[in-house]
Amino acid sequence: MSDQGEMMQNFQPTPGCPIPVRIFADSAVREEVEPWLRTGLVCGVTTNPTLLRRAGLQVSDIAEVARWAAGDGEREVCFQLWGDTAEQQYSNAMRIHELAPGALIKVPVTPAGVTVVSRLHAQGVQVLLTAVYAAKQAAIASALGVRYLAPYYNRMLAAGRDGAAEIGRMASMIPQDGRGPLILAASVKSGRQVVELLDVGVRVLTLPPAVIADLFTDQLTDKAVADFEADIQAAL
Structure with missing residues (x-):
């Protein structure tokens, strides 16, 4: 296990203090995600059925992802379950669990989905x-004791x-x-939306690879790095 992984696994929050910012990559395209995983900046990967489809993947590819x-x-x-009924959703969630035993299951905030959570x-x-869109839905997440809730x-x-x-x-409802x-x-x-979210208390975000790249983009940073490089070349 990497130093970062061990640190996060052993992390014990201080009551009343926010956790460090954590960033997930929101993509199922390996070539897009792996460069960011290698930096140590990204602590995980989120997918959904749309992202799997865009990557040209099928359910059978979940194990490899x-x-x-x-x-x-x-x-x-994270992988998202599917199905019209609670029984279908639970069956498909366990199918994901068999393919990826350590993965988190994404469950939509619906009456059927809530029925599945306790079973999982x-x-x-x-x-x-x-699929969280309203503050009132955070009460459901807290009552169920889920690990994460994902507002869009x-x-x-x-x-x-x-x-x-x-x-x-x-x-504010859930410190x-x-x-x-x-x-x-x-x-x-x-990147601007990242700042807006951090400003209101969010500590965990899932970002498309292009948005992760946007966090680094600043003309003054680019100029400073170029100037330093020019100066050291002159010194050499």
């Missing part, structure tokens, strides 16, 4: 409650909702110090 995404087991990997917990499977920030904005205010209420469910903000489209 989990293998490269989890590394030596120090990173968290009884099997020792960690849950991420997904940019989709909230596109629907005309004040996403920052809504997610800020979630963070983000590791003692309860953590908000894992999804549907994040820029």
